[in-house]
Amino acid sequence: MTIIESPVQVAQQQTRELPPPEKREIVFDVSALTVSYGENPALKNVSLDVYKNFVTAFIGPSGCGKSTFIRCFNRMNDLIPSAVVEGTILYRGNDLYGPDVDAVEVRRRIGMVFQKPNPFPKSIYDNVAFGPRVLGMTDDLDGRVERALHQAALWDEVKDRLKDGALGLSGGQQQRLCIARCLAVEPDVLLMDEPASALDPISTTRIEDLMHDLKREYTIVIVTHNMQQAARIADMTAFFSVQVEDGRRSGVLVEYDATPTIFTKPADKRTEDYVTGRFG
Amino acid sequence: MSVASADVPIQGGRRRGVWRGRIFVGLLLLSMAVGFIALGTLFFDVLSRGLAYVDPVLLTNPPSSDPDIAGARPAILATLYLGILLILFTVPIGVGTAIYLEEYADRNRWYNRLLELNIQNLAAVPSIVYGILGLAFLVRGLGLGRVLLAGALILTLLVLPTVIIAAREAIRAVPGSIREGAYALGATQWQVISRQVLPNAIPGIATGSILALARAIGETAPLILIGALTFISFNPTVMGPFTALPVQIYNWTKLPDPKFKALAAAAIIVLLIMVLLLNAAAIWLRNRYQKRW
Amino acid sequence: MRISLQEELDQLEASLQEEGTLVLRALRGCLNALERHDAELADEVIAFDDEVDETYVAIEEGIQSLLARQTPVAIDLRNVLAVLHINLHLERMADYCVTVAKLTKLVHDTPPDETLAEALEDMGTRAEEMIQAALDSFANRDVESAESLVDMDELIDAANRRVVHQILSISADPDLREWGLRMLLVSRCLERIGDHAVDIGEQTAFLVSGQFREFTDASH
Numbered sequence: 001m002t003i004i005e006s007p008v009q010v011a012q013q014q015t016r017e018l019p020p021p022e023k024r025e026i027v028f029d030v031s032a033l034t035v036s037y038g039e040n041p042a043l044k045n046v047s048l049d050v051y052k053n054f055v056t057a058f059i060g061p062s063g064c065g066k067s068t069f070i071r072c073f074n075r076m077n078d079l080i081p082s083a084v085v086e087g088t089i090l091y092r093g094n095d096l097y098g099p100d101v102d103a104v105e106v107r108r109r110i111g112m113v114f115q116k117p118n119p120f121p122k123s124i125y126d127n128v129a130f131g132p133r134v135l136g137m138t139d140d141l142d143g144r145v146e147r148a149l150h151q152a153a154l155w156d157e158v159k160d161r162l163k164d165g166a167l168g169l170s171g172g173q174q175q176r177l178c179i180a181r182c183l184a185v186e187p188d189v190l191l192m193d194e195p196a197s198a199l200d201p202i203s204t205t206r207i208e209d210l211m212h213d214l215k216r217e218y219t220i221v222i223v224t225h226n227m228q229q230a231a232r233i234a235d236m237t238a239f240f241s242v243q244v245e246d247g248r249r250s251g252v253l254v255e256y257d258a259t260p261t262i263f264t265k266p267a268d269k270r271t272e273d274y275v276t277g278r279f280g
Numbered sequence: 281m282s283v284a285s286a287d288v289p290i291q292g293g294r295r296r297g298v299w300r301g302r303i304f305v306g307l308l309l310l311s312m313a314v315g316f317i318a319l320g321t322l323f324f325d326v327l328s329r330g331l332a333y334v335d336p337v338l339l340t341n342p343p344s345s346d347p348d349i350a351g352a353r354p355a356i357l358a359t360l361y362l363g364i365l366l367i368l369f370t371v372p373i374g375v376g377t378a379i380y381l382e383e384y385a386d387r388n389r390w391y392n393r394l395l396e397l398n399i400q401n402l403a404a405v406p407s408i409v410y411g412i413l414g415l416a417f418l419v420r421g422l423g424l425g426r427v428l429l430a431g432a433l434i435l436t437l438l439v440l441p442t443v444i445i446a447a448r449e450a451i452r453a454v455p456g457s458i459r460e461g462a463y464a465l466g467a468t469q470w471q472v473i474s475r476q477v478l479p480n481a482i483p484g485i486a487t488g489s490i491l492a493l494a495r496a497i498g499e500t501a502p503l504i505l506i507g508a509l510t511f512i513s514f515n516p517t518v519m520g521p522f523t524a525l526p527v528q529i530y531n532w533t534k535l536p537d538p539k540f541k542a543l544a545a546a547a548i549i550v551l552l553i554m555v556l557l558l559n560a561a562a563i564w565l566r567n568r569y570q571k572r573w
Numbered sequence: 574m575r576i577s578l579q580e581e582l583d584q585l586e587a588s589l590q591e592e593g594t595l596v597l598r599a600l601r602g603c604l605n606a607l608e609r610h611d612a613e614l615a616d617e618v619i620a621f622d623d624e625v626d627e628t629y630v631a632i633e634e635g636i637q638s639l640l641a642r643q644t645p646v647a648i649d650l651r652n653v654l655a656v657l658h659i660n661l662h663l664e665r666m667a668d669y670c671v672t673v674a675k676l677t678k679l680v681h682d683t684p685p686d687e688t689l690a691e692a693l694e695d696m697g698t699r700a701e702e703m704i705q706a707a708l709d710s711f712a713n714r715d716v717e718s719a720e721s722l723v724d725m726d727e728l729i730d731a732a733n734r735r736v737v738h739q740i741l742s743i744s745a746d747p748d749l750r751e752w753g754l755r756m757l758l759v760s761r762c763l764e765r766i767g768d769h770a771v772d773i774g775e776q777t778a779f780l781v782s783g784q785f786r787e788f789t790d791a792s793h
Contacts, residue, residue, distance in 0.1 A: 108466035
């Protein structure tokens with residue numbers, strides 16, 4: 001009697017199992033990152049790695065600095081004059097805040113989708129074409145727009161009305177338009193700051209399914225205050241919490257691990273209190 | 281709340297606040313009425329005096345000592361030229377300043393705060409002060425002489441603060457989320473301004489500019505001070521002597537002949553029509569391009 | 574919609590069906606060992622149980638992870654609960670196969686009573702059919718097919734009674750007495766495998782109807 005291949009192995013080949021730690025490619029290497037607005041530290045001493053083609057989620061209560069953190073990855077904190085960033089973030093081995101780093105190129109490679117959909121008051125076509133136009137990627141603009149809209153699962157709904165105003169779309173469609181806008185410049189990483197919190201449940205599910213498909217090609221980092229969402233879609237989850245020191249509140253990284261672990265047997269009691277909903 | 285109050289019937293009964301509310305509304309209507317009545321009286325007065333004299337003669341003839349053939353053509357043309365020059369000067373300077381203050385200036389720097397303070401104050405300065413300023417620096421200081429250009433420059437200074445403030449409001453009205461979205465795609469600051477902020481602010485800027493223009497063409501004091509001459513029978517040129525419609529009206533009202541007074545009323549009607557058209561254009565622009573963010 | 578939930582549910586069911594295939598092979602293995610008095614084959618069957626246990630644990634962990642992360646409701650929840658229970662039943666069935674193999678090893682050098690051996694082989698074949706039918710009815714969400722397992726179980730129970738009868742009759746022979754006792758246990762194991770197959774059928778009915786009910790009252 002022959003021993004057949006174990007079904008566990010079969011199952012692992014069928015689905016996209018996460019590669020083991022040794023085989024993972026690091027996209028962002030964060031070390032001792034501290035972000036302050038003026039005198040107040042919003043985020044203290046955060047260190048973690050973000051892996052390629054993973055969906056990484058940042059969860060935690062409000063005020064824990066997760067939005068501040070994600071905005072460091074594409075240097076959007078540069079736009080806030082009082083923001084001070086200490087520590088290092090390496091993007092594929094290069095210091096993101098190095099002296100000769102071009103913030104514009106950073107933002108091309110690392111795109112961002114915001115909480116409230118913010119389509120420009122232009123046509124659908126012009127919205128998606130805006131990025132390529134400002135970056136000089138104007139060859140085959142029609143093709144770029146179409147591919148981006150396909151990838152964002154919006155093409156079928158808008159292909160006959162590309163010249164119509166973007167503000168006429170529903171909330172869920174607008175958010176997918178914003179995703180298409182990011183994808184049109186061929187980024188490497190997609191940052192999403194609570195992308196579905198302003199949307200109804202059906203639109204939310206569509207965005208989540210979209211992320212599931214997009215992670216094949218892109219690396220996705222998402223901030224969400226809805227931990228069930230993180231549980232559903234993230235491969236790795238980082239839990240942040242608020243720490244009070246000298247009367248000042250700042251955010252700290254409590255635990256960072258594979259999502260199943262965070263939601264079945266978290267190592268830190270603070271994490272367990274948060275995910276079970278017993279958080280104070 | 282005690283249970284007993286559940287027995288109070290819901291229909292009927294007077295509450296204390298009702299009469300106060302009604303009196304308040306009454307006072308509001310009264311104040312509105314005062315304004316309307318005053319304006320209405322003015323209009324009626326002007327129309328009754330001057331309507332008869334509003335005819336092609338008024339528009340095409342130069343002034344003359346004979347009221348029957350006197351017209352206000354040079355004045356009307358000068359007002360038009362002034363208006364055009366005004367727009368040409370104020371809009372670039374005003375919008376440029378507004379962009380600098382809103383997008384580039386670091387508010388913590390003392391010179392930027394001084395600049396802002398300066399602009400707010402200048403908007404409130406009486407127009408005659410601008411006249412004196414113009415006389416001293418433009419007419420005599422720069423040696424321009426009493427020409428149309430000087431008049432245009434003074435009016436520019438007069439309305440510039442208003443245009444700057446209006447442009448700033450329009451630029452500020454563009455939501456930060458649009459700017460953030462553009463930056464996140466890799467646009468430079470200039471690209472964000474030229475491709476997102478300005479296009480969306482143009483209706484507001486245009487409205488503000490037109491309203492400033494409407495105010496400026498009615499200004500008399502500064503123009504008189506720099507010597508808008510009283511009697512010109514030739515068409516004005518940019519570097520030549522000039523008069524303007526408000527000045528013409530002022531001078532006609534000083535003449536004893538009642539026909540001139542009627543002519544003045546007619547000229548007022550013409551001026552009013554110009555102002556009304558400008559305001560209507562501003563309102564139309566504002567309504568057409570009203571953005572719903 | 575909910576691509577990752579659907580993928581995970583499909584993966585769990587696929588693993589479950591694979592586990593079922595493993596159980597069938599274990600059963601066929603222990604029946605062959607019994608028939609041929611093959612102690613070596615019996616050892617292989619016993620070692621093979623590790624594979625089944627590995628799958629069992631993997632499915633358990635998969636269910637825990639899915640429940641924690643996907644919060645399934647309605648039919649998805651019933652699906653997960655059904656997989657949970659069927660996983661248990663399959664694992665128990667595999668354990669019974671191990672018991673049969675161990676019993677075979679104990680008496681492999683005793684010549685058997687042909688009638689009894691045939692009857693046991695018969696029961697074993699029925700049990701195989703029932704396992705296959707149970708797995709198929711779950712895969713196809715076929716309640717009728719699941720309910721037919723009750724009738725098939727009747728046949729095993731009837732065969733079990735005949736075996737008991739036969740064992741009583743051969744117990745007069747001292748050489749066959751020990752063998753007979755062991756075979757009684759084998760018969761019991763096969764009968765229990767049949768019962769577990771019926772339980773799997775009940776899970777299919779639960780998944781489809783939303784109501785859990787026993788197909789037959791255990792007290793008869």
